Amino acid sequence: MQKSVRYNEGHALYLAFLARKEGTKRGFLSKKTAEASRWHEKWFALYQNVLFYFEGEQSCRPAGMYLLEGCSCERTPAPPRAGAGPGGVRDALDKQYYFTVLFGHEGQKPLELRCEEEQDGKEWMEAIHQASYADILIEREVLMQKYIHLVQIVETEKIAANQLRHQLEDQDTEIERLKSEIIALNKTKERMRPYQSNQEDEDPDIKKIKKVQSFMRGWLCRRKWKTIVQDYICSPHAESMRKRNQIVFTMVEAESEYVHQLYILVNGFLRPLRMAASSKKPPISHDDVSSIFLNSETIMFLHEIFHQGLKARIANWPTLILADLFDILLPMLNIYQEFVRNHQYSLQVLANCKQNRDFDKLLKQYEANPACEGRMLETFLTYPMFQIPRYIITLHELLAHTPHEHVERKSLEFAKSKLEELSRVMHDEVSDTENIRKNLAIERMIVEGCDILLDTSQTFIRQGSLIQVPSVERGKLSKVRLGSLSLKKEGERQCFLFTKHFLICTRSSGGKLHLLKTGGVLSLIDCTLIEEPDASDDDSKGSGQVFGHLDFKIVVEPPDAAAFTVVLLAPSRQEKAAWMSDISQYLEVSRRWKIWQHSRPLVYK
Template structure:
C-alpha cells in the first residue's frame, strides 16, 4: 500500500512577521481595545488590536510584543450588525422591532470556508471609526481609486490637447491680425508724409495732432475688435467640446444607466410600501386576533401564511436606505457592494418561495370560515390596501427576484467591460438567477 502524502503546512517567515508587528506599533492606522468573540467558546474576550495597511494584529494586552494572531483584510467585507434580543434587556438598551442595537461589527469574506470575525466596541463612535478604517485598508480600494484617477487624467489630457489646437488657431489668427495692423500703420505713415508735404508749415502742427488723435482711436478700435474676436472663438470652441461630449456614446450610456438606477429606486420604494402594508394591515392585526379569547385563527397558521414577511420588510428597508445613500454621490453611482450585502440573505427568499404555495392553501381553508372571511374583508377595505386582496400582497415577493435580474441585465448592458463593479454585478446576477431556477423548479413540483 502506498502511504498517503500528508498535506504540508504553509510556511512563513516569522522574523518578517515580527518586523511588520514593530512597524504596525509605530505606523498604525488605528489601534485600541476591542472585544473579540471566540470561535470555540462563543465568549467575548478583550484584545488589543492594531491596524497596519491591510493587516490587523491582536495582542493579549497593550504591552505584549508578540501577537496572538493576525487578520488578512484583503477581499474582506466589514459591516455593522444588529443582534436579536436575548433575556432581560436594560432600560437603556436601544431596541427596534425586537432587535437590539449593539456596537458590533463583523469581518467576513466572499469565498466559502473562510473564518469570519465578530468584534465589539464600547461606544458608537469607536465602532464607526474601526469600520471606516477597515474598509479603507483594502488594496483593491486603492486600485479602484487609481483607475478612477487614471480616467480623470485621460479626460484632462484630451481637454488639454483640444485647448492646444485651439491656441494654435488663435495664434495664427492673431499673427494675421498683427500683419494687418502693420499694413495699416505703414499706410498711416505714408498718409502722414503726403499730408505733411501738401500743407503749409503753419497748418502742419494742427494736422499732425489731428492724425495722432485719429490713430489712437483706430488702435483702440482694433484692440477692442481683437479682444472680442478672441473671446468669441474661445466660447465657440468650448461649446463645441461640450456638445461633442453630450452626443458621445459614453455620455448616452451613462444617461441610460442613471435612468435605470433611478427607476430601480422608485420600484424599491414601492416594494417597501407593499411589504409595509402586508405587515401592518394583515400580519400584526391577525396576530392580535389570534391572541383573543375566541381566536378566528391560530398563531401557527398565521406564521404559516406570512412566514418571514416581517424579516423581508426589515431587509429591504436597509437595502432601500443604501440605495438612497448612493444617490447622494450622484453622478458616481456604485451598486455592486449593495448587491453583495443582499446575496447572503437570499436564503430568506428561498424559504418564502418554498412556503408560498402552502401559505395560499392555508389561507383558502380559513376563508371558507365566515368569521375569518368577514375579518379579512374588513382588513382589505383599509385605504392603504387600495382594494387589493391579501393573496395579491403575498404574491409580490415572488416577483421581486425576477425584477432584480432584469434590472441587472439592463445595468450590465450599459456598464463597460473594464468597469470596476462589472464583476460584482455579474456575480449578483448569477446568484439571483440560481434562486429564480429554484423557484421555477418548486413551482413545477407543486403543480
C-alpha cells in the same frame, strides 16, 4: 403518441401580473362559450402576443390565456336572435360590436368576442393584429440594417477623427515653430529697444485693435467649448448614461412601491392577525398565521434597509454607484427560498382558514382598508414571488447601458449571475416540494397507507380512472361478464403512475382509497407492457372487438412470487395512448437502471 404538455405556471402567473399592470389593451369583453353558446363577461388583458382573461377586474389568477401568434382578427355581424323579446333589448344587442379571433392551425376553435362600443372593438382588433412575434422579427431586421448603417458611419467618423488627429499634430508642430519665431523676435526687439524712441502713451488705434483681438479670442474659446459640450451630449456614451440613470430612477421607484406593499402586508394583515390570534376567541391560531405569512416581516426589514441605501445613492447624483449595495443584499436574499418554497402551502392554509366565518369576516374587514386599494391578501402574498426575477431583469437592462470599461461592470455581472443561480435553485426546490406534497396527499387518501410514497425520489407522473378486466388462468379474459354493466361498476380502479411504481386502488362510497390486496402495488422494474394481445389467443382476439381496442396488459413477474397479468381498459383511445406512452417510458428507465445495477462491479470490504 400524445404526451402531456407542461408549462411553467409561475412564469405564466408572472406574465398575467404584467398583463394586468402593463398590458397593451385591457378591459371587459363578452366571450362566447363553445358548450352552451352563451356569452360570459370576462376581464381581458393583452400582453405582447398572449391574451389573458380573468373572472373579474380584481382577480389575480387568470381563468385562461390564448397565444395570438399567427392568428387573424375580423369583425363579424351580430348573430340572429331566436325568440321574441323586448325591442329595446334586441336593439341594444344588435348595436354591440362583434369580432372573432381566428387561429392559424386546425383543431382550435375561433374565439368569439363582443363589446359595447364600436370604437373599443376597433381598438381591440387593432391591438390583436399587432400582437405578433413575426412583426417584432421584421422590426428587428429593420433595426439591424440601421445598426449596420450606424456602424459604417462610426467607422467613417473614426477615419475622419484619425485624419483630424494628424492635422492637430501638424498644427502643434507649427505652433511650436511659431513660438520659437516669436521668442526670437522678442529677443531681437529687446536688443533694438534702446534705439527706439520711448513713447509715453500707446496709439489709441493700437488699444482698439488689442481690445478687438481680446474679444475675438474669448469668443472663439467659448465657441470651441460649446461645440465640445454639444458633441458629448449627442455622443452614444452620454445617451447610455442617460438611459442608465433612468433605469436606476425606475428601480428606486419600484423598490419604494415594493416596500410599501410589504408594509401593508405586515401592518395591515400580519400584525392585526397576530393580535386576533391572542384574543379569548381567536379566529385563527398562531401556527396558521406563521404558515400564511412565513418570513414576510424579515423580508420587509431587509428591503427597507436596501431602499434607504438606494435613496442615499440618489442623493449623490450624478454619481450612481450601486454595486456595493447589491454586494450587501445578495447574501441575505436566501430568505426568499423559504418564502417561495412554502408559498403554495401558505395559500392552502389561507383557503382552509377562510372556511371559518369569523376569520373570513375579519379578513374582509382588513381588505376593505383604503391602503389595500381593493387588493386581497393573496395578492400581497404573491408580490415577493416576483422580486428576484424583477432584480434580474433590472440588472440585465442596467448592464445593457453600462460600458465595458465602467468601474461597476464586473460587480453588476457578478450580482446578476448570483441572482440567476438563486432563481434556478428556488425553482428546483419549489418543484421538489410540490412533488413531495402531492405524494403525501395521495398517501393520506389511501386507508392502508403506502410506504413507497414516502420515498423522496418517487416522482408523480399521472393519475386517472381505468377499468380492470377480470382474468383467469394464463391471463385469458373471462367471458362471463364482458358485456354486463357490472364490469364498469365492479372493475373501476383509481390508478396512480410514479417513476418507480404503479398503484391500483378501489374507491369506497366515502371517497377513501383502498389498495388491491393482490397487485395493488406494481414495481415497474418487474413489469412488461403489452399493447396488442396475442393473435393465437381466441379470448384475446375477441377482447379487441369487445372493448374497441381500448385494453392493454401489464405482465408482472416478481422475483419472489408467481407471475400474473393485469388487464386494464381505458375510457378512450387518447387516454390509452397517454397511459401507455408514460408507462413504457418509465418501464424503459427502470429496465436501464436494473441493467446498470447488475453491471456494477462488486466491492469487497
